Amino acid sequence: MKPPTFDPAAPQEAEKLPVGSARTVRAYVRELARRHRRPFAVLVAVNAVASIASMVGPYVLGDLVQKLSEGAHELHLERCVGAFVVALVLQTVFTRMTRLRGAMLGEQMLADLREDFLVRSVALPPGVLERAGTGDLLSRITTDVDRLSNAMREAVPQLSIALVWAGLLLGALTVTAPPLASAALVAAPVLVIGGRWYFRRAPRAYRSEAAGYAAVASALAETVDAGRTVEAHRLGARRVALGDRRIAEWVAWERYTLWLRMILFPVVNATHAIALASVLLIGGSMVINGWLTVGELTTGALYVQMLVEPVNMILRWYDELQVAQVSLARLVGVREVPGAAQDGDEAPDGRTVLADEVRFGYLEDTDVLHGVSLTVEPGTRVALVGPSGAGKSTLGRLLAGIYAPRTGEVTLGGAALAGMSAERVRSHVALVNQEHHVFVGTLRDNLLLARTGADDAELWAALRAVDAHPWAEAFEDGLDTEVGSGAVALSPAQAQQVALARLVLADPHTLVLDEATSLLDPRAARHLERSLAGVLDGRTVVAIAHRLHTAHDADVIAVVEDGRIVELGSHHDLVAQEGAYAALWHSWHGDR
Structure with missing residues (x-):
């Protein structure tokens, strides 16, 4: 049988976040094992008792067969039955304990895994998430x-x-009848060859299957997110074709992994049959020659038959772990994202933001910014202006620590932003734009995201600072009002005020503004700008000015063209120079 045809390169192209290396996966597994070594030791001990109890029956039966073969008249059946019943009770009790301990251990490890992944995901640099998109992360x-x-x-x-x-069954077989242990191993080469064939192909196949599903999820998420753009540019047929192709690639890998299992399972069944036949044939000849007793053969054959269950379990769950290993590698892969977890978290010594000969591009060998240098002193208001596509927003995101420069350095108080953890950067610098999100939960929960220890008085003070208290106080349940999807729907202006209230609670000393009100209607925009003015008071502000009236009152204006700062100065100075800014200003006011 030949494997189904597929394009093996296609699923891997969908990977946008790294997949953890074998070393990273092994390190994480060792870490989990260390955390849960005591429950694991208890599980092994309880299971050992249950396993030993399960061996009493074959041993007692073998002893009876041996006595009968010798013509014994005193069989002491009551003792045999008593020993068997006691062993059965012990096996039942300890098997139940084994399953209970195993389930508890599994849930504890799963909880740790989920928490670790959530913590690592939240710590990912925002720029990484922007470039990766949502599909791959969501599939993980x-x-x-x-x-x-x-x-x-x-x-x-x-x-x-x-x-x-x-292991205990093999040990018992070796102690009871050493020759039979060798006979049982006759089938081992068949199992080893078949297993090796399967497990050499399975990890890559399951990895590609998972990547194929991620590609499907990514294509679907991107199409839904950009639905209006797809309709406006009549890209529907192209997106459907892309989805069909991704699904076909994923299904091909699904078929291939199914084909692998169709080869493995008959090999396993053949192994069991060969092992039992070998024990009976070899053991029978040894009994005939007097090298083995009938009782030993009976006990040994029963132990070999009992081996079927644990061997099947090992192969079944090892196969399951092949799938799990791929998923685990994808989950721990976030540990390998540069900047996801900083070992050396630098602390700034001051509030001056400095960009020094910064170069940055979204694509390799294609820079958007070319050797940009800019100093933002504490408490000043800097406006970045320039034509669309000049690199203003990109520079703003570099100053906010969203992206790390390809060359050059962006520092805060002398410490490189790229050398700080995301949590530390956000405590000092925040990006405010038109994108905002209201989480499902109470209004209080939405605000506490910024500072978990804030009391109600501080929450209301934050709402008053952004002029959001009138509508918040109108809620019957106040801060306990459920908001978000399926609850009270906040207007875009109200949602932006919640975001600004979080900003007040977080209290960063430097803000990067990327037209936070540009998507609102003029009345709501003016209202929010008044709210925003109170938040900005006393803070360092870098404003990306898509509308030039935003730049008029700035202390310093930086004119960005083609990824370079071509002019730097105050509004009046730049207008007097009759350069690029003056041309933009006159064009904005219709003077020319």
């Missing part, structure tokens, strides 16, 4: 976590149980 949060749920809850505990069980 949903599909990969779902796949790992089964592995963490069952595969890891069950595989541990199966390994202990199989």
Whole structure:
């Protein structure tokens, strides 16, 4: 049978966030093992008792067969039955304890995994998320976590149980009848060859299958997010074709992994049949020659038959772990994103923001900014102006620590922003634009995101600072009012005021403004600008001025053209120079 045809390169192209290397995955698994070593040791101990109890029955039965073969008249059946019942009760009790301990261990590890992934995802540099898009991250949060749920809850505990069980059975077989242990291993080469064939292909196949699904999710999310653009440019047919192609690639990998399993399972069944047949044939000849007793053969054959269950469990759950390993690699891959977790978190010594010979581009070897230098002194208001596409917003995001420069350096108080954790950067510098989000929950919960320790008085003070208290006080439940999807819907202006109130609570000393009111109607925009004025008082402000009236009152205006600062000065000075800014100003006012 040949594997189905597919394009093996296509799914990998969908990867936008890194997949964790084998070293990263092993390091994380060791970390999880260290955290849960005590519950794991208890699980192994309880499972060992259950496994040993399960071996009493075959041993008692083998002893009876041996006595009967020798013509014994005193079988002491009551003792045999008593030993069997006691062993059965012990096995039942400790098997239940094993399953309970295994389930608890799995849930604890899964909870740790989810929390670790959430913490790492939140710490990702915003620029990384902007470039990666939402599809790949969402597929990791949903599909990969779902796949790992089964592995963490069952595969890891069950595989541990199966390994202990199989090891004890082999040990008991070796002690009871050493020749039969060798006979049982006759089937081992078949299992090793088949397993090696399968497991050499499975990891890459499952990885590509997961990447293929991520490609489907990414294409769907991007199409939905840009639905209006797709309609406006009549790109519907092209997006549908892209979705069909991604689905076809994903289905091809699904078929391939199914084909791999169709080869593995018959090999496993053949292994069991060969092992049992070898024990019976070799053991039978040894009994005939007097090298082995009938009781030892009976016990040994039963132990070999019992090996079927743990071996099946090992292969089944190891196969499950192949899928889980891919999902785990995708989840821990966020650890390998540059800047996702800084070992050396520099602390700024001052509030001066400095860009020194900065170069940056969204594509390799294509710079948007070319050797830009700019100093923003504490408490000053700097406006970035220039034609559309000049690089104003890009420079603003560099100054806000969203992006890291390709060359050059952006520092805050002498410390490189790229050398700070995202949490530290956000405590000093914040980007404010027209994008805002209201989370599902209470108004209080939405505000506490900025400062979890704030009391109600501080929350109301933040709302009053942005002139949001009139509508907030009108809510019957006040701060406990449920807002967001499915609850009280806030208007765009109200949602922006909530975002500004969070800003007041976070209290960063430097703000980068990218036309936070440009998407609102004029009346709402003027109202929010008045609210914003109170927030800006006493802070350092870098305003990206798409409307020149924003730049008029700035202390310093930087004119950006073609990724370079071509003019720098106050409004009156630049107008008097009759340069690029003066041309923009006169054009804005219709003087020329």
